[in-house]
Amino acid sequence: MGRARVGDDGRYHGDLQCRWCKALIDQAGRRKPRLYCRMSHRWKTYGAWVVSVVGGIF
16 A cells, blocks of 8 residues: 655655555655546546435435
8 A cells, every 4th residue: 555645845755546446646746646546537436426426315
């Protein structure tokens, strides 16, 4: 499991896992951590959330 750390300058260093596929994503000194390795994984997460909300209504 990867682990990103915030440095003294407020930037993330190290790796974090993608929330969808668990692949490691190098943060490479970003100020805001990348949570998904691809935009399609972000959309899949959003779609799963929409389905659960609509399914909860009916």
